[in-house]
Amino acid sequence: MGFVVLASNFLVQFPIKYYGLEDLLTYGAFSYPVAFLITDLANRSYGKFVARKIVYIGFAIGITFTLFFSTNFSDLISIRIAIGSGSAFIVAQLLDVKIFDQLRKKTWYVAPLTSSLIGSTVDTFLFFSISFYGTGIPWITLSLGDLAVKILVALVMLIPFRLVIGNFKLT
Numbered sequence: 001m002g003f004v005v006l007a008s009n010f011l012v013q014f015p016i017k018y019y020g021l022e023d024l025l026t027y028g029a030f031s032y033p034v035a036f037l038i039t040d041l042a043n044r045s046y047g048k049f050v051a052r053k054i055v056y057i058g059f060a061i062g063i064t065f066t067l068f069f070s071t072n073f074s075d076l077i078s079i080r081i082a083i084g085s086g087s088a089f090i091v092a093q094l095l096d097v098k099i100f101d102q103l104r105k106k107t108w109y110v111a112p113l114t115s116s117l118i119g120s121t122v123d124t125f126l127f128f129s130i131s132f133y134g135t136g137i138p139w140i141t142l143s144l145g146d147l148a149v150k151i152l153v154a155l156v157m158l159i160p161f162r163l164v165i166g167n168f169k170l171t
Contacts, residue, residue, distance in 0.1 A: 001038050001054055002061025008032040009066045009085045012127075013078075015142070023138045024145030032123070033153035035089070036116040037161060039096050044111070044165055048101040055093040062089065077135060084130030092123030112161050113154060120150040 012028030015021070035058065043051035063086045072078040096119035103111035124147045132139035 001035060001058025002065055004031060004035045004038065005058060005062025005085065005089060006065040006069065008035075009062070009081060010069075012081065012085075012131075021145065023141050025149060026142060026146065029146040029149035030153065033116065033120065033150050033157060035093065036096055036112075036119055036154065037157045039093055040100055040112040040115060040161060041164055043097055043100045044104065044161075048097050051097045051100070052094065055090070055097060058093070059086065059090050062086070077131070077137075080135075081131045084127045084132075087130055088123045088127035091126060092119040095119050095122055108162065108165065109158055113158060116154040116157065117151060120154060121147060124150060 008028040008031045010028075011031055012026045014027050015023070016025045016027060038058075039051050039055060042054045063082070066082050066085060096115040099115035099118055100111045103114055124143050128139045128143035128146065132142070
């Protein structure tokens with residue numbers, strides 16, 4: 001989880017410069033949704049208490065690594081990315097755990113899909129507004145592009161989710 005946060009914090013600094021996507025999308029949009037898969041698998045396998053522990057541990061590791069390896073303290077945007085990332089991560093992941101737990105008895109895909117979509121939406125707008133509001137960076141269009149990819153990846157992440165829960169007979 002910590003590695004996913006670190007990679008995503010680093011990758012969000014780089015817009016995709018192909019096909020006119022530089023104002024719409026960063027590379028971080030592709031790595032971050034894996035955090036929701038990790039949380040949802042932990043929640044399905046071990047319950048909400050373990051899932052929350054993984055979120056807290058991932059938060060601590062991710063923020064520590066981000067501060068040491070990815071934050072340029074002489075660059076205000078880099079500092080804001082670290083703050084935005086931590087704030088958005090903890091709020092969105094804990095929301096994901098809560099929603100997943102409330103929907104866990106529904107059809108297998110309802111809990112991971114709903115919790116990931118809501119968590120991704122909250123995460124995206126918290127992160128981009130904290131990190132880039134008032135900087136001149138087109139954060140609204142970047143956040144919409146980011147969210148579109150997160151939704152697509154959330155749908156794709158249902159495949160490994162189903163494979164894992166199907167192979168391990170999780171509760």
